[in-house]
Amino acid sequence: MLESFFADTIDEIGPPQRCLPLTAEQDARLSxxxxxxxxxxxxAYGLGDYFDRKVQYCDPAEFSPILALVFGADADFSHKDCFVVAHSAFGRLICWSERHDHFEIDLVDLRLTSSKLAPTKFILPPGFEKRERSSDPNILARSLLVSDRRDYEEFDAQGKPMFDRCIASYGRLERDECYGYFPAIATVGLDSPIRRLESIRRVKALEHFAILAQLGTFHLMKLERGQYTVIRPIG
Incomplete structure (x- = not known):
C-alpha cells in the first residue's frame, strides 16, 4: 500500500507513464x-516518467559513476551511499543519501542543494511557528516524487521556460534521453546568452551527464531571497 502522500499526489497528477516494472534484482538491491x-x-509503478519525460525515474546503479565524478573525495557525499532516483530533461538529478536524505544536483549550473545541509531560511509571518524538520526517512522521501508540471523547468537567458519549446523544436524525448546545451553552459559562463533554444540538442542522458560532471567544481549552495549562496565546494 502506498504511503498517504504518495497516494494523494498520484490521485492529483496521475501515475507515472511508460513504466518499466522493477526486476527482482532491482527490488532486492534498491530496498x-x-x-x-x-x-x-x-x-507499484516501476521506473516511469512524468510530464512528457520532463522527469524520468531511473535505476540508481546506472548513475553511480556520474556521482563519483561530481563528489570526488567529499566528506558528506559519496557515490557509495548516494543514489540518483530520477533526472530532469535538462540535467537535474534527484537523489537520496543514506546520511543526508533528499538532495539535488544541477549538472548544468554545477550546483548541489540539500535541505538538510544547507536549508532555505524562510521569514515567517508573526504568529507562525517554525516546524521542525522530520527525521523519518519515509516522510523525507516524499520529496522524491514530483508534484507539479512547473517543477524542473529550464529557463533561457531571458527567463523564458524552455521545455515545451524544446519538444516543439526537437521532438519528445525517448527514455534515457535529455536536452543538452552545446556548448555546455559551464564552459561559457552561467549567464551566457548561449542559454537559448538554438543551443539545444537531443542527446543520450548518461553520456551527456558524464561530460557535464567533469566540467568544473560543484558547490553546495543555499537558496536565500531567490538567490543562491555558495556554502562550500564539493570534493
Missing part, C-alpha cells in the same frame, strides 16, 4: 538503500 515509502511507489 537496501531507499526508504520503504519510496520503494512501495517503485514496486
Amino acid at each position: 537496501k538503500c531507499l526508504p520503504s515509502s519510496f520503494m512501495d511507489f517503485l514496486r
Whole structure:
C-alpha cells in the first residue's frame, strides 16, 4: 500500500507513464538503500516518467559513476551511499543519501542543494511557528516524487521556460534521453546568452551527464531571497 502522500499526489497528477516494472534484482538491491515509502511507489509503478519525460525515474546503479565524478573525495557525499532516483530533461538529478536524505544536483549550473545541509531560511509571518524538520526517512522521501508540471523547468537567458519549446523544436524525448546545451553552459559562463533554444540538442542522458560532471567544481549552495549562496565546494 502506498504511503498517504504518495497516494494523494498520484490521485492529483496521475501515475507515472511508460513504466518499466522493477526486476527482482532491482527490488532486492534498491530496498537496501531507499526508504520503504519510496520503494512501495517503485514496486507499484516501476521506473516511469512524468510530464512528457520532463522527469524520468531511473535505476540508481546506472548513475553511480556520474556521482563519483561530481563528489570526488567529499566528506558528506559519496557515490557509495548516494543514489540518483530520477533526472530532469535538462540535467537535474534527484537523489537520496543514506546520511543526508533528499538532495539535488544541477549538472548544468554545477550546483548541489540539500535541505538538510544547507536549508532555505524562510521569514515567517508573526504568529507562525517554525516546524521542525522530520527525521523519518519515509516522510523525507516524499520529496522524491514530483508534484507539479512547473517543477524542473529550464529557463533561457531571458527567463523564458524552455521545455515545451524544446519538444516543439526537437521532438519528445525517448527514455534515457535529455536536452543538452552545446556548448555546455559551464564552459561559457552561467549567464551566457548561449542559454537559448538554438543551443539545444537531443542527446543520450548518461553520456551527456558524464561530460557535464567533469566540467568544473560543484558547490553546495543555499537558496536565500531567490538567490543562491555558495556554502562550500564539493570534493
